Amino acid sequence: MTISALQKARAQYQPKLPKSLKGAVKLVEGTATESVADQEDIKDLFPNTYGMPIITFEEGTDAEKFSAVNVGVILSGGQAPGGHNVISGIFDGIKKLNADSKLYGFLGGPGGLVDHDYIEITAEYLEAYRNTGGFDIIGSGRTKLEEEAQFDKGLEILKKLDIKALVVIGGDDSNTNACVLAEYYAAKKAGVQVIGCPKTIDGDLKNEMIETSFGFDTAVKVYAELIGNIQRDANSAKKYWHFIKLMGRSASHIGLEAALQTQPNITLISEEVAEKKQTLDEIVEYMASIVIKRAENGDNFGVALIPEGLIEFIPEMKILIGELNDLLAEGTKTAEIFQGVKRSYRREWVAEKISAESAAVFRSLPSGIANQLTLDRDPHGNVQVSLIETEKLLGEMVKAKLAELAEKGEFKGKFGTQYHFFGYEGRCAAPSNFDADYCYSLGTTASVLIGEGKTGYMSSVRNTTSPAEDWIAGGVPITQMMNMERRHGHMKPVIQKALVELDGAPYKYLLANRDKWATETSYLYPGPIQYWGPSEVCDLTTVTLKLEQEAK
């Protein structure tokens, strides 16, 4: 296999570990935990894994003797930088427990467990993947482990391979499912522990014990690099407004962190839009007002960051989408719905069939977007929100608004646009030093929890704005993060998704600076992720974490 010069040099990197994980480890157990809400329900659903204590690791004195243990690992859901290092951490960790331990990887996500599709991850095989991005070591997948039939099918292969512990590397839903699986195997006395690891670039799996999910640091740094470069271009050419949509599903953590790293002119935060119950028109109005102010200063350029999930946080759009989903019902083909309706009349035809409020919004949309809302539906007949080009929607509406104002003589500037969507560019980047270290520590932590016979825990590594040496590693019961939420019409126990908190320090910092950044050109250029060089350039994690820690 030919590899790049960077890959070659980076393969030599030895991830840093907290001092508690370097030698013998001593476990310190806290008091019993409770779930964040709905304690009675969660306790009933998880009789075997509820109420366990928080575990903190400290430096131990004498090395315990461990038996060899076979461990299985699963990568679940979207890619995030550092997954390979979690696996390296588990591997090195269980080998440290006992050199005869073995690691198996289930292929293509949770489906690999159910389908008995796996490989043994040997030292030699692993070597090429240390400190690299991607999930290609065993692949990932989006199959959800939710049914007991799946759990039983999985148990067959776990038994066959004599696997005593399974590590599930995934986001909030995958970790919820990991906990259900832990409970099921515990109730069944199946002899299989289940440990979770917090993964997602979206940053929405975090709480008091999980400061950040892995991959967030690296992915946002890649986006911030690109945003910074584009800002420099905007400020050099002085002729375009760049509208940049950023991946991150519902939560706006990525957009917020990217903004803190680059200081763009406009930053939309979905959670703020929902809180203020903003209309699409108000958002367009706000964006146009900044374009106008900058134009008055002679600056016919700028950069706007737009979170991927915005549309669904605009109350009127959410209602419109709901009504369209009802109208263009499940399973019905577009051709059938519109049978006998002239193409040029379709839009009006739709508008007449929905509420007056929604019709007004629908009529105000640019035609390309209106088409996306009515034509591009998923197999269940639902609008595919992730396919809506929100950046173009807003760009076109701002343009229309400015044209109106120009006619009245209230806008004299120019408004040219360039559109970008960043997501795939960052999900598989080679992990930053932070993510390389953090992931390796999470994996090592998992191995210690396995050695100690724990189940239903998530690896937790805290104090992450300090040097790695001083990070606090341990385990947190997954049930502790749970509450009951309605999903597909049923109340389910789930890990609370962390949206951007409007009383949190990162958002407040944005708010305190956003107006200044809007009119002044205060761009920061973070540049590409550095693996070598001064520590303040190559080892620090996100501004979000820094501000959150400082506020504590």
Place this chain on the structure above:
Amino acid sequence: MTISALQKARAQYQPKLPKSLKGAVKLVEGTATESVADQEDIKDLFPNTYGMPIITFEEGTDAEKFSAVNVGVILSGGQAPGGHNVISGIFDGIKKLNADSKLYGFLGGPGGLVDHDYIEITAEYLEAYRNTGGFDIIGSGRTKLEEEAQFDKGLEILKKLDIKALVVIGGDDSNTNACVLAEYYAAKKAGVQVIGCPKTIDGDLKNEMIETSFGFDTAVKVYAELIGNIQRDANSAKKYWHFIKLMGRSASHIGLEAALQTQPNITLISEEVAEKKQTLDEIVEYMASIVIKRAENGDNFGVALIPEGLIEFIPEMKILIGELNDLLAEGTKTAEIFQGVKRSYRREWVAEKISAESAAVFRSLPSGIANQLTLDRDPHGNVQVSLIETEKLLGEMVKAKLAELAEKGEFKGKFGTQYHFFGYEGRCAAPSNFDADYCYSLGTTASVLIGEGKTGYMSSVRNTTSPAEDWIAGGVPITQMMNMERRHGHMKPVIQKALVELDGAPYKYLLANRDKWATETSYLYPGPIQYWGPSEVCDLTTVTLKLEQEAK
């Protein structure tokens, strides 16, 4: 001004110089030069600047005494990483000649000279821009310096500021114009020297004496970083084909170099398409064949690189675009052209008015693209080729082709697409060590040529695959790179544009490996540009240059 941690650390970087430029410089003049073609015409047009010798710098022994000199500098055309370092090199160079020398920057490109819009670049002002990307130090612009009236207007301010030399940092056209200006001022005995510097990320300003234009190294490395990350994602998720269009105007140097750095499955080269006179259908056929082969191996994913200028290199598309430009004539509004033509009939209306061959091509295009070809025209009524989303055009046509084959049972795979266009992400990146050093050397070289009273020269720094210490600096007469070409109906002296050579080593290397890369997954992941770390990671330049040098 707040700056990022990287900016802070990077500001300390001292660019490396060839040893000939470190102390006193000795000039070695070669024999008289001739233009690459049309010698008589070029000689007639440039009586004062034709036939000058190539100049090579060597280490000198005794430091000459120079008088103070005032110098002007212009950034012309699109941004390229390293422009600020060219200016730093000029500044430090003329200060080394004489501490009382001054540097003036004309603002917003060549227009700044004509409009007398300038600033003095002081040591203090310059400090914040060393080793940074962008052209924001004085801005750039696309005004062309072609008219004598402009030259005379420029001379007024040059005289007023007592400027003895002007450095034009630009691409092939800007350097052509710099030479015309040098000739004009020389003929007029105006006492103003003009020196050019080779800038463009497109890589199409190169020849025997100019190994590469600055910015190409950095920009392609940014694109290669992103392509590598996307490849890793494709190979992890295994569900998308990513169609990636790359900036680079007519030439495919960027796409070729990016391919050599990343080894994607499909790399289209415009020059090859033109040479083989490929039709759009043949290109689609070729791409579909690779999708099919990979699907047969179970790989329903891949990455395809598409050069920005492709469309115009497909002979039948070039003809179609020409016919559309004639049909949808200059100055006529779309609304007027299509007056009385039903929207749904417009396409057929157009098809009936062009040649049968072009009509066939036009009818085969996806409707979105057909619209772009007929509706989005520039103020002269011409199709705006740069706005055509070639990546989507090809993606949709490949999808249609595969759907046909699937019906016949000849394609059983899946084909999901993601589209990307990379350009603005790389033009203003902070320069790589190579570009930082190369640009600083080009600027320093310009200062030496100025000190020696030269005009009509371009800064030349060669042997660039060796350590900077051993680079060969000097000057090459711009007339030496010229030939006569037809532009807007007239024969003009211009610098030959360097397209990808199909008998050149880089293209031949691609050709020797492309089929293997197509079916095997041989992705390379170059990662982000590194400024610190092992020299083989952070100091080497492009594969193109390496292969070209090795072939010499």
